[in-house]
Amino acid sequence: MPAITREEVAHLARLSRLDLSEDELVHYAEQLNVILGSVARVSEAVQQLGQGQDIPPTSHALPLVNVTRPDVERPCLDPAEVLGQAPAAQDQRFRVPRILGED
Amino acid sequence: MTTSTMSLPTYDEALASYDPVMGLEVHVELGTATKMFCGCPTGFGAEPNTQTCPTCLGLPGSLPVVNAVAIESAIRIGLALNCDIAEWCRFARKNYFYPDMPKNFQTSQYDEPIAFNGYLDVEAAGRTWRIEIERAHMEEDTGKSTHVGGATGRIHGADYSLVDYNRAGIPLIEIVTKPITGAGEHAPEVAKAYVAELRELIRALGVSEARMELGQMRCDANLSLRPLGTEKFGTRSETKNVNSLRSVERAVTFEIRRHAAVLNAGDKVVQETRHFHENDGTTSPGRVKEEAEDYRYFPEPDLVPVAPSREWVQELRGTLPELPGARRKRLQADWGVSDHDMQSILNAGAVDLIVETVSLGAAADQARKWWMGELARRANEDDVDLGALPITPAQVAEVVALTAAGKLNDKLARQVIEGVLAGEGSPEEVVAKRGLAVVSDDGALLAAIDEAIAAFPDAAEKVRGGNQGPAGQLIGAVMKATRGQADAARVRELLLERLSG
Numbered sequence: 001m002p003a004i005t006r007e008e009v010a011h012l013a014r015l016s017r018l019d020l021s022e023d024e025l026v027h028y029a030e031q032l033n034v035i036l037g038s039v040a041r042v043s044e045a046v047q048q049l050g051q052g053q054d055i056p057p058t059s060h061a062l063p064l065v066n067v068t069r070p071d072v073e074r075p076c077l078d079p080a081e082v083l084g085q086a087p088a089a090q091d092q093r094f095r096v097p098r099i100l101g102e103d
Numbered sequence: 104m105t106t107s108t109m110s111l112p113t114y115d116e117a118l119a120s121y122d123p124v125m126g127l128e129v130h131v132e133l134g135t136a137t138k139m140f141c142g143c144p145t146g147f148g149a150e151p152n153t154q155t156c157p158t159c160l161g162l163p164g165s166l167p168v169v170n171a172v173a174i175e176s177a178i179r180i181g182l183a184l185n186c187d188i189a190e191w192c193r194f195a196r197k198n199y200f201y202p203d204m205p206k207n208f209q210t211s212q213y214d215e216p217i218a219f220n221g222y223l224d225v226e227a228a229g230r231t232w233r234i235e236i237e238r239a240h241m242e243e244d245t246g247k248s249t250h251v252g253g254a255t256g257r258i259h260g261a262d263y264s265l266v267d268y269n270r271a272g273i274p275l276i277e278i279v280t281k282p283i284t285g286a287g288e289h290a291p292e293v294a295k296a297y298v299a300e301l302r303e304l305i306r307a308l309g310v311s312e313a314r315m316e317l318g319q320m321r322c323d324a325n326l327s328l329r330p331l332g333t334e335k336f337g338t339r340s341e342t343k344n345v346n347s348l349r350s351v352e353r354a355v356t357f358e359i360r361r362h363a364a365v366l367n368a369g370d371k372v373v374q375e376t377r378h379f380h381e382n383d384g385t386t387s388p389g390r391v392k393e394e395a396e397d398y399r400y401f402p403e404p405d406l407v408p409v410a411p412s413r414e415w416v417q418e419l420r421g422t423l424p425e426l427p428g429a430r431r432k433r434l435q436a437d438w439g440v441s442d443h444d445m446q447s448i449l450n451a452g453a454v455d456l457i458v459e460t461v462s463l464g465a466a467a468d469q470a471r472k473w474w475m476g477e478l479a480r481r482a483n484e485d486d487v488d489l490g491a492l493p494i495t496p497a498q499v500a501e502v503v504a505l506t507a508a509g510k511l512n513d514k515l516a517r518q519v520i521e522g523v524l525a526g527e528g529s530p531e532e533v534v535a536k537r538g539l540a541v542v543s544d545d546g547a548l549l550a551a552i553d554e555a556i557a558a559f560p561d562a563a564e565k566v567r568g569g570n571q572g573p574a575g576q577l578i579g580a581v582m583k584a585t586r587g588q589a590d591a592a593r594v595r596e597l598l599l600e601r602l603s604g
Contacts, residue, residue, distance in 0.1 A: 015397055017200050059193060059402035065410040068171035071135050074142025079152045082160065092151040093249065093265035096202040 004032045110364060114356060115288075117328075117363030123290040124336050125283040125355065126325035127234075129301055131276045132244060132318070133176050134311045138272035139243040140167030140210060140406075147317060151267035159272035161206030166405055169194075173274040174217070176310040177241045178411055178419050180276055181218025183304055183426060184236050189217050191410045194241070194403040202266050203245035211277075213400040216240035217409065223304070224428055226446075227296035228289040234297050235281035246271040282336065290326075290359065295352040298322050302348075303427035315346050322351050326358040328366060337362070338372040342386050345379050353384045361386065434458065438467045444475075451479050452489050456496055463500035466507070473499050477520055494523050501530040514587045515539045541590045545597065548581065548589060552598050555580040566602045574598060 009029045013020045020028065046055050079092055088095035138145060141158035157165035181188050195213035221236035247270050252262025278301065286293040302320060305313040313320040327339035340362070342354045358377075365372050376389035425433070434454065435445045448454055453474045460470035474489065478499075482489045502519050505511045511519060511534070522533030534540055542548060555577045556563040562573035574595065581594045 011397075015198070015200070015399070060404065060407055062407065064407040065191070067168065067407050068174060069142070069168040071137050071170050071172035072142060073137055073144050074156065076143050076154055076156050077160075079150070079155075082152050082155055085162075090265055093267050094152070094202070094205075096264050096266055098250075098252075098263055 004029055004036060111360040112363050112367060114360055117360050118288045120331060121328035121359070121363055121366065122284070122287065122331050122333075123355075123359050124327050124329060124339075125280075125286070125290055125294055126339070127280045127283070127294060127297060128323040128325070128341075129278045129298060130244075130321045130323075131180075131278065131301075131305055131311050131313060132320070133173055133274040133276060134309075134319075135170055135172050135176070135274055137170055139170055139173050139241070139274040140272055141165075143272065145273050149269055152269060154269040155271070159205075160268060161204070167210065167403075169406060169409070170274060173241065174409060174411070175419060176274070176308075177217050177239065177276050178416060179308055179423065180278070180305065180310060181221065181239050182416070182420050183308055183423055184218065184221035184223055184239060184278065186218035186221030186236060186239060188411060188416045189215060189219070189409075190413075191215075191408055192217050193408045194406045195400045196403050197242075197398045197400055199398055201245075202264065203248055204271060205246070205268060209242060209245065210403055210406070211242035211400075212240035217411075223297065223300060225293065225296040225300040227292045229442075229446075232283075232286065232293050232296070234283060234293075237279045237281045239276055239278045242275045242277060244270050244273040244275050291352040291355040294324060294355045295348050298351050299348050300427065307424050307427050307430075309424075315348070318346065321346055324351060324354050324358070326355055326362065327372070328359065328362040330366075337366070338374050340372065340375055340377050340386075342377045342379050343389060347381075350379055350381060354379045354386060357384055357386055438471060440471070448475060451475060451482075453479065456490060456499075459496035460499045460503070463497055465500040465503035469503040469506070470496075470499065473502070473520065477517060481524060492524060493526060494520065498523050498530055505530060505534070509590050509593070510534070510541055511539065512541055512587070512590055515541060539588065542585050542588045545593075548585070548594060548597055549601070551581045551584045551589070552577070552594065552601055554584065555598075556601070563602060566599070571599070 006025045006029045009025050009032065010020070013025070013028075049055075083089040083092065083094065086094050132145075135145060137143060138159055141156050143154045143156050143159055146154070158167055178188055192212060192215035194210050195215075196208040197211045197213070198208045200207055216238035218239040219237065221239070223234050223236060224231050225234055226232075246266045246268040249265045249267075250263075251265060280297070283290075283293065283297075298320075302313045302315070305311050305320070311319055315321070322345045324342045324345055325339045326342070327337040329335060329337045340358055342358060345351050345354050357379075362372055373388070377386040378389050379386050431445065431449070431454070435442075438445075438457075440448070448457065448471070451474070453471075456474050457467070457470045460474065461467050478492060478494065479489060482492055485492075499520075502511065502516050502523075505519070506513070506516050515534075518537065518539055519530050519533045522528075522537060523530060527533045527536060558580060559573075559576055562576045565573045566577070577598055578591060578594050581598070582589055582591060
């Protein structure tokens with residue numbers, strides 16, 4: 001199984017808007033490889049248990065489907081309370097840094 | 104910033120060398136009372152950030168629960184689009200950093216859409232086009248950003264943005280076509296017809312008002328060109344958020360010309376999103392795709408899978424109304440009109456007006472005559488939609504009824520319609536105020552008939568001799584004498600009676 005590279009970590013960091021130092025990139029690449037190696041071992045074990053059958057990955061811990069709610073209104077939060085959590089607000093809206101231009 | 108239209112080949116020149124391939128992605132906001140994953144209301148136009156809760160604000164510890172009506176609507180849309188309905192499917196997180204979603208992801212569906220493999224037949228350029236549907240999936244709308252600063256109020260050049268999360272989490276259905284090939288020169292028209300037909304369908308299902316001007320329905324138009332006679336698709340551009348039927352047509356038209364210019368120059372089309380400009384019908388580049396497509400989808404752990412039972416799907420199939428295409432065919436047969444006339448009725452937006460007028464007792468041909476004749480002409484003159492004229496189907500039906508009862512003739516009916524449009528009141532009121540009732544007093548008519556016979560003795564003699572041709576001249580004279588207020592049929596009856604005795 002191919003190891004995750006420093007470049008891939010840098011790419012993921014960028015997508016996650018994390019500013020990582022050179023040392024951290026290398027460090028996280030090593031850590032992620034350990035994690036991926038462990039997951040690969042689980043996959044091997046599943047393959048052996050499945051005896052050649054294709055066992056799909058588990059995405060949910062509970063065997064439930066179709067949990068829904070009726071289309072009925074519930075109370076909302078007070079906007080003052082909502083915006084009170086924000087670092088900046090203006091005109092009853094969240095004020096955020098410019099969106100494009102950051103790349 | 105916008106590509107100059109001066110340097111572009113004409114539309115015909117572009118089509119002489121290239122074959123357009125389209126892909127249309129339409130987002131429909133469902134008209135549910137509450138959001139997709141929480142109980143916040145969805146009403147349009149509320150004060151900013153008053154329709155939010157911990158779930159749609161993405162606050163820690165909040166958990167989404169799916170709106171049952173949204174699932175039902177998604178399945179009904181899928182069925183109406185002749186899709187298969189998934190037996191089991193999941194939601195997925197589409198991860199991206201953009202403040203229009205406070206969670207840093209949008210809950211969507213990825214490789215397991217609720218509906219897939221369908222089609223929609225649309226009419227354009229005098230024939231039927233089968234538009235293949237790739238998929239229809241469920242997701243949530245994003246918040247609304249207002250960009251502040253910069254010259255234009257657009258994203259580019261903005262100093263900061265203000266975000267309102269009232270819209271964040273409103274249920275969306277995204278409907279994606281397979282590549283549409285073979286439309287050739289009709290591509291823009293087919294694109295427009297598809298979006299129009301889809302809008303009709305959504306409205307007929309009652310799942311959304313699909314008002315494009317309110318953003319309840321939005322179209323992303325993908326377009327690529329390939330040299331005529333070749334198979335391989337070219338690189339596509341995606342024009343985002345095209346918000347009217349006319350704009351869909353214009354955006355596709357412009358992109359065909361722009362791509363042709365790029366290819367003619369020997370350059371490569373850049374795969375990118377583009378913005379459409381209503382003012383001059385051009386597009387300009389948005390963000391370049393490549394890295395933006397790295398959404399790192401994964402199954403949403405907070406929502407359990409959706410597994411609609413086959414019984415439920417069958418039950419929902421039973422709730423589908425008569426679909427717009429079938430309805431049009433039925434009405435055309437009922438009204439006995441040609442394909443061409445039906446198309447004119449559709450183009451004029453007169454279908455529902457005629458249906459309503461007929462439902463109020465008017466004969467179909469009469470209802471059609473008024474809406475497609477006098478009223479269509481008037482709407483055209485005033486440059487308004489037919490439905491926006493200050494006259495209702497009930498009033499038109501009343502005019503038709505008065506005519507059928509012999510109280511109005513055609514000429515007087517026109518004057519009554521004119522009076523109603525001028526705001527003079529109901530047809531009855533206009534008749535009374537303007538004194539437009541047909542002269543049905545036989546005594547008055549006979550006096551006028553005798554005058555006419557005296558004035559045109561030759562004509563009268565011929566009619567007496569059994570030649571009815573010249574009767575028209577005599578009737579015309581009577582009509583003139585009564586200033587058009589006589590019932591022509593009655594005049595003819597009385598005249599022939601007079602001359603046969």
